[in-house]
Amino acid sequence: MNEKWPMLKIHNASKSFNGVEVLNNVSLEVAKSDVLGLAGPSGSGKSTLLRCIQQLEILDGGSMECDGKIGFMFQDFQLFPHLTVLQNLLYALNLGEKNARRRQSNEMQAKIMLKNLGIEAKASMYPYSLSGGQKQRVALARSLMVDPDVLLCDEPTSGLDVATTMDVVLLLKSACETGVTMIIASHDLDFLTKISNRIVLLRDGKIVLDVDVKQCQDPVNHLKKYYAD
Amino acid sequence: MDTVISNCIYLGKGLIFTLELTMGSIAVGLALGVFLSVLRHCRICVSLVRGWSSIIRGTPLILQLSIIYFSIPNLIGVRMNILSAGIIAFGLNSSAYVAEILRSGIESLPKGQFEAARTLGIPTFYMWRDIILPQVAMNILPTLVNEVIALLKETTLISIIGGMDIMRRSQIVAAEQFEYFMPLCIAGVYYYCLAMLIEFIGEKIERKVAYAKNS
């Protein structure tokens, strides 16, 4: 298998809301198993780009091609409040699954996933009783349960304290090790440089910078220059 | 004392009729109301649902009841019994109100819940049945209980097509015995007990689902 096979190809994507252009001819290729950080100030179009990739929004122009299943992690998690943690993980997977043995193995898999994330004790709890970091884990687990080839994460650290942010870095890193391609949108450059091998900077719906994190001496400061003016 | 007991028994038969009528109507109203409110999210059906809602809410219930009991059998040549005509009329009527309650419940749910269901590949039918409607049901339960109590009180209109409900029976007793106070009091107590029963059941359900109220 070619490691640098493009998993996702975006060509001249554009999108406007009420006449205001939010994405302006964005072109981007993401290689398989890449972890791409999507940086940019608030309002630069990061969420919109992710939502277009997931087809929650329809592009006005340009094209997108994805070579696999997409998983999505919402900024505000969007866990199902009336289902327990375990049910949140299993519901979509077990839909239409009549084979009892496979349902059982799905449940085993979900429990292992919760255990790896350190929240196996919460399996039968409802989302309202979880902390922000715990909800984050459940959201990650839920999006990984359907076995995506590409995982899109929108601001996975927003609203989390420093220690929990570190946990999320480790979590996402361990998810990368499974070979899943990731695109992580965040305004937090420190966080992004810790986790991604490539960072793309969006400003006013345009890609203004594309850096290879390992090739760069001081990626945070390098990127910061483009943030200001 | 004997007359009190015999009046209680006589009106008690009306209590059963009223209960059947209310439960039948709310069953029809809920089923049709859920159907209508989901149909609202299908582009071609929106104006159909809106039109239905508008007609139902813009005409008197007594007229709707008369059309169903007197004029429809005339047109199609089949006579309906009073209870079924009542259940159909009150059920159709409350479906519009239930649909309206559901609509605001659905609209107040975060859009992200629909999107989360979509990103997980949950088909539309299951999304509505297992993800959206259970949450909406939880949120609108108190309003729905009010609607059922309002419906209970509206069923008194059944007397215009000859339905022997609590109200009608109390008037018959009053006319026969030239005494209004006692039969009307009994009727009041019966209605109040029914309303309290509905509220009690509503609170029971509410307590049971309260765990997921705030996410």
Ligand SMILES: Nc1ncnc2c1ncn2[C@@H]1O[C@H](COP(=O)(O)OP(=O)(O)O)[C@@H](O)[C@H]1O
């Ligand atoms: N559904 C929408 N309707 C109207 N405007 C929107 C919508 N979604 C996003 N926008 C606008 O698009 C711009 C980019 O938003 P977004 O993609 O959320 O940026 P970011 O995630 O980088 O903060 C903002 O100005 C926002 O107001």
Ligand SMILES: [Mg+2]
């Ligand atoms: Mg955003």
